[in-house]
Amino acid sequence: MADWIAGPFATSVLxxxxxxxxxxDLPGTVANTRVLHGLEPADPExxxxxxxxxxxxxxxxxxxxxxxxxxxxxxxxxxxHVLVEAFRPGTLEAWxxxxxxxxxxxxxxxLLRISGYGQTGPWSQRPGFDRVAQAFAxxxxxxxxxxxxxxxxxxxxxxxxxxxxxIAGVLLALFDMKNTGEPRGQVIDQSLYxxxxxxxxxxxxxxxxxxxxxxxxxxxxxxxxxxxxxETADGRWMQISGSGDVAWAGLTRAxxxxxxxxxxxxxxxxxxxxxxxxxxxxxxxxxRGKTVEELDQLLLSEGVPAAVxxxxxxxxxxxxxxxxxxxxxxxxxxxxxxxxxNVQPRLNRTPGHIGxxxxxxxxxxxxxxxxxxxxxxxxxxxxxxxxxx
Amino acid sequence: MADWIAGPFATSVLxxxxxxxxxxDLPGTVANTRVLHGLEPADPExxxxxxxxxxxxxxxxxxxxxxxxxxxxxxxxxxxHVLVEAFRPGTLEAWxxxxxxxxxxxxxxxLLRISGYGQTGPWSQRPGFDRVAQAFAxxxxxxxxxxxxxxxxxxxxxxxxxxxxxIAGVLLALFDMKNTGEPRGQVIDQSLYxxxxxxxxxxxxxxxxxxxxxxxxxxxxxxxxxxxxxETADGRWMQISGSGDVAWAGLTRAxxxxxxxxxxxxxxxxxxxxxxxxxxxxxxxxxRGKTVEELDQLLLSEGVPAAVxxxxxxxxxxxxxxxxxxxxxxxxxxxxxxxxxNVQPRLNRTPGHIGxxxxxxxxxxxxxxxxxxxxxxxxxxxxxxxxxx
Numbered sequence: 001m002a003d004w005i006a007g008p009f010a011t012s013v014l015x016x017x018x019x020x021x022x023x024x025d026l027p028g029t030v031a032n033t034r035v036l037h038g039l040e041p042a043d044p045e046x047x048x049x050x051x052x053x054x055x056x057x058x059x060x061x062x063x064x065x066x067x068x069x070x071x072x073x074x075x076x077x078x079x080x081h082v083l084v085e086a087f088r089p090g091t092l093e094a095w096x097x098x099x100x101x102x103x104x105x106x107x108x109x110x111l112l113r114i115s116g117y118g119q120t121g122p123w124s125q126r127p128g129f130d131r132v133a134q135a136f137a138x139x140x141x142x143x144x145x146x147x148x149x150x151x152x153x154x155x156x157x158x159x160x161x162x163x164x165x166x167i168a169g170v171l172l173a174l175f176d177m178k179n180t181g182e183p184r185g186q187v188i189d190q191s192l193y194x195x196x197x198x199x200x201x202x203x204x205x206x207x208x209x210x211x212x213x214x215x216x217x218x219x220x221x222x223x224x225x226x227x228x229x230x231e232t233a234d235g236r237w238m239q240i241s242g243s244g245d246v247a248w249a250g251l252t253r254a255x256x257x258x259x260x261x262x263x264x265x266x267x268x269x270x271x272x273x274x275x276x277x278x279x280x281x282x283x284x285x286x287x288r289g290k291t292v293e294e295l296d297q298l299l300l301s302e303g304v305p306a307a308v309x310x311x312x313x314x315x316x317x318x319x320x321x322x323x324x325x326x327x328x329x330x331x332x333x334x335x336x337x338x339x340x341x342n343v344q345p346r347l348n349r350t351p352g353h354i355g356x357x358x359x360x361x362x363x364x365x366x367x368x369x370x371x372x373x374x375x376x377x378x379x380x381x382x383x384x385x386x387x388x389x
Numbered sequence: 390m391a392d393w394i395a396g397p398f399a400t401s402v403l404x405x406x407x408x409x410x411x412x413x414d415l416p417g418t419v420a421n422t423r424v425l426h427g428l429e430p431a432d433p434e435x436x437x438x439x440x441x442x443x444x445x446x447x448x449x450x451x452x453x454x455x456x457x458x459x460x461x462x463x464x465x466x467x468x469x470h471v472l473v474e475a476f477r478p479g480t481l482e483a484w485x486x487x488x489x490x491x492x493x494x495x496x497x498x499x500l501l502r503i504s505g506y507g508q509t510g511p512w513s514q515r516p517g518f519d520r521v522a523q524a525f526a527x528x529x530x531x532x533x534x535x536x537x538x539x540x541x542x543x544x545x546x547x548x549x550x551x552x553x554x555x556i557a558g559v560l561l562a563l564f565d566m567k568n569t570g571e572p573r574g575q576v577i578d579q580s581l582y583x584x585x586x587x588x589x590x591x592x593x594x595x596x597x598x599x600x601x602x603x604x605x606x607x608x609x610x611x612x613x614x615x616x617x618x619x620e621t622a623d624g625r626w627m628q629i630s631g632s633g634d635v636a637w638a639g640l641t642r643a644x645x646x647x648x649x650x651x652x653x654x655x656x657x658x659x660x661x662x663x664x665x666x667x668x669x670x671x672x673x674x675x676x677r678g679k680t681v682e683e684l685d686q687l688l689l690s691e692g693v694p695a696a697v698x699x700x701x702x703x704x705x706x707x708x709x710x711x712x713x714x715x716x717x718x719x720x721x722x723x724x725x726x727x728x729x730x731n732v733q734p735r736l737n738r739t740p741g742h743i744g745x746x747x748x749x750x751x752x753x754x755x756x757x758x759x760x761x762x763x764x765x766x767x768x769x770x771x772x773x774x775x776x777x778x
Contacts, residue, residue, distance in 0.1 A: 048591040048595050048598065049590060051594055052594055117709060120713065121712040122709050126689065129630045131610065132696045135628035135698045136696040138704045142700075144540055145537075145540060149608075150626055151618075152608050152617075154531030154532035154533070161550075165553065171561060172736060172739065184738065194713070194715060196544065202441045206437050207702060208726070209437065209724060219538075229529075237539055239521050239529065304516075305516040305518050307521045309530050309539050310526070311530045311531075311602050312527050315526065320510045320511050324583070326583060327593055337597070344579075345578075
């Protein structure tokens with residue numbers, strides 16, 4: 001029962017590892033996830049985003065706000081291990097589907113609740129999206145160049161982070177039941193903003209201990225030099241991490257600058273960092289005289305961590321990415337062959353697999369309602385008329 | 390056996406939920422994690438970073454490159470559920486500690502292997518850090534302003550992402566054994582770059598289907614308007630998400646601009662996006678006339694998702710964050726009271742807990758080697774002399 005990103009993403013991973021995932025769509029409407037980032041003319045129910053994370057899932061239509069729909073949900077819950085929802089906190093309760101009711105229907109249920117700000121606290125009722133959560137959580141403030149406005153990380157860190165934490169929560173709760181043998185479920189309260197907090201790393205300790213407010217440093221990392229993005233002769237950007245003593249020694253060899261290695265101003269990472277305004281332009285001048293290919297060879301042979309900034313085309317056509325089969329292709333009945341992210345994490349004995357293309361709206365009504373819940377065709381007709389499915 | 394961020398982070402979460410985590414440090418040296426982002430003069434073994442993710446852990450010294458050390462590791466493995474390592478692929482094998490040897494010592498072992506580019510593939514031997522992985526994975530290319538160089542997300546998305554995937558992998562493998570009753574472990578191959586791939590969302594589908602290379606859009610989100618960061622009268626930045634029809638209607642009310650709501654140029658999200666160069670400045674002009682407090686009240690009352698860009702101080706002193714207890718304080722013997730991220734995910738029945746301050750180097754040698762492995766004080770002395778511990 002979770003639209004947008006965190007829920008669909010989390011359930012797609014659980015599905016890859018064998019969960020039977022049933023997506024609940026509201027009848028007569030088209031969910032945000034299905035149209036996110038633009039309708040495809042070919043099919044109003046299937047956006048590129050939907051295709052990305054709907055593989056292997058089933059779809060039923062269900063309006064839990066009707067009394068018939070509420071009853072159906074409780075019957076489904078009785079036959080399920082996990083329910084994922086991403087409504088505003090209090091919404092399930094208002095529908096008579098709070099934890100008390102759900103737990104009564106299935107004491108072993110694991111309920112994953114995803115929200116912008118969590119189920120409690122003064123801001124819990126606020127609407128929250130990924131980029132709002134990132135702003136709130138401090139992640140935006142540390143991204144961008146120091147002399148410019150902050151900028152949001154270009155990917156949905158809070159959405160995906162919440163999905164990943166949610167997966168961990170579901171697995172912890174399921175493991176606990178297997179481990180203790182007691183069929184007692186529980187509730188997981190996962191917010192978007194909290195998902196990214198630990199990514200702030202040691203910033204809270206620094207603030208508490210030194211009153212230091214970590215700021216944004218562009219492509220550099222505080223206290224570490226030389227490192228960052230450097231422009232190449234062919235106009236691209238190379239991420240080079242040459243700050244550790246070993247990497248630094250390698251970088252001076254790649255640059256054919258043994259003098260830098262013994263230069264007192266650059267003799268330790270602390271000194272290099274203190275003198276980074278002097279050091280960074282030296283590296284930048286060097287990279288501007290070399291192509292990506294030249295830099296890549298030189299840096300690789302000297303053991304300096306480095307990679308050119310790749311776009312989606314570079315990435316998807318990269319030999320390593322192809323060798324690792326990071327993208328698999330699903331045959332979609334409407335779109336044809338579509339890439340999907342391969343299963344992650346990579347387990348060698350129970351590796352999981354990517355299922356078929358995402359379902360059409362209500363494609364599995366018959367299977368779920370008749371075969372799983374035992375309703376008749378006549379029952380379904382009544383439910384349809386009542387707008388419950 | 391994992392230094393830096395992904396491993397220590399993943400094991401800290403597993404520790405919060407009850408795992409006994411033993412950190413293996415190389416004798417006679419100070420690990421990167423312990424000094425990351427600057428030595429604290431008070432104690433060379435405890436950096437702010439180390440304090441952040443070492444809580445509740447034990448520390449032993451062990452050099453597995455010695456024959457005695459290798460044997461000790463295998464004895465430890467025999468008594469462990471999980472081993473986490475983050476060496477360059479092939480390193481464990483070179484030490485005679487590949488999966489074959491480890492599995493022989495404990496067939497139920499779960500081995501989490503963290504690396505920059507994964508255990509296989511042509512780039513597997515390359516050194517990789519978070520920001521290098523982000524550049525490779527395409528995340529950097531989509532972060533920043535369109536008319537400026539790309540910029541790295543200011544947080545370690547790849548490191549933390551790999552940690553989160555790693556946690557999921559460990560739990561999947563442990564669950565599988567509980568579920569099947571078969572004590573067969575497995576290997577998890579988690580790379581930094583793959584950890585962030587799904588965050589690219591529908592970019593692969595768009596590329597495959599339309600040849601479209603997703604670029605960076607600053608604070609805007611492609612195909613969605615109005616939204617992004619807007620400057621306030623008090624010189625701060627407000628993230629406002631006013632693109633959905635409901636949010637957009639709310640925004641026009643907050644702005645007291647009913648004319649915009651019926652303006653044909655802004656009548657749907659598609660139209661608003663097409664005319665965003667016209668629309669964005671209208672919103673920006675409005676926000677520049679209001680303080681954060683005024684905007685927050687107006688947007689909240691009209692249901693528009695919004696949050697000011699907070700820095701670490703704003704965050705840690707925010708009433709909602711305090712109410713949620715997002716930070717807990719650990720009494721450190723050297724540093725005094727230090728903030729730690731509270732346990733995540735939030736489970737209501739098995740909530741876990743944050744343990745005491747991080748261990749000193751080798752603090753638990755006696756407990757682990759004598760009490761767990763049954764060695765004598767004389768044995769330890771021999772091992773110390775051999776440089777194995």
